[in-house]
Amino acid sequence: MASNNKIKIIFWGTPEFSARILEALIKADFCPILLVTAPDSIKGRGLQKTPSEAKKIAKKWGLKVAEPEKIRQNEAFLSQIRNLEPDLFIVASYGKIIPKDYLEIPKKGALNIHPSLLPQWRGPSPIQATILSGQNETGVTIILMDEEMDHGPIVASKKFRIDNKLTYSELERKMIEEASALLIETLPKWLTNQIQPIPQNHNEATYCKIIKKEDGLIDFNEPAEMIERKIRAFEIWPNVYFERNGKTYKILEAEVINDENLFKDKKIGEFFSFNKNLFVRCAENGLLIKKIQPENKNPLDGYAFWCGYQKKL
Helix, strand or coil: CCCCCCCCEEEEECCHHHHHHHHHHHHCCCCCCEEECCCCEEECCCCEEECCHHHHHHHHHCCCEECCCCCCCCHHHHHHHHHCCCCEEEEECCCCCCCHHHHCCCCCCEEEEECCCCCCCECCCHHHHHHHHCCCEEEEEEEECCCCCCCCCEEEEEEEECCCCCCHHHHHHHHHHHHHHHHHHHHHHHHCCCCCCECCCHHHCCECCCCCHHHHECCCCCCHHHHHHHHHHCCCCCCEEEEECCEEEEEEEEEEECCHHHHCCCCCCCEEEECCEEEEECCCCEEEEEEEEECCCCCEEHHHHHHHHHHHC
């Protein structure tokens, strides 16, 4: 698909967040000349090669795609990018830090779209961090990239309020909507030199980490509120789970219950049923378990799970 704009954009991105912003960019007539994305991954029981979400969108619209295994110390790929003579990079959750020798190529620099109000939540998991922190206000930021992670000066930002009970996928959709609109609004101003980037206050920076499988393992010695936040933050991966008698159980949906009388005779980590509902006591308060998934089984509502699995807990 050709763009009416003469600007030559290379888009760098991999997951759903990238894909939806890429499509919004194309629909706004800022069609990139190339997508750089992660190579196909091996997924599923059949070990099938699966393209990134961004690649799926690129193929839908007929964009060229590059999938380098590595970009550091890759002179062939660096030369390929140089030869394209891009005016601008747009980066959204590519998954790797882009080295300086790449960032120096585009005439208009490299813009990164980040789903937080920088300098808050620099790093790879800002949406999860927002949920885990219990915030009811967040935002999206566009920065001019430098060599450090999420460190460059701010080109544009948008603050908005959120329901602090959103799941990861719900908050991601909101972030995509706001980031896409902000990018499309900002690009004409950036390309015509109407924006002066503002340095971040690095003393106020906070950081988030790579989410690992073990982060989803429940410790019922934590407050119920914290566990419930994790259930929403880790909705897509790695899920929140506990282990009993050699089996793993995922808690997919829960609600914090603040009722001292309900939990007073229960041990921390003890599951029980009351009025055809399933509860578990935590260090502070407890959880009403609404949806739970036994290992290698379909999800069940809490009481149905209790009827079939109470002797295994």
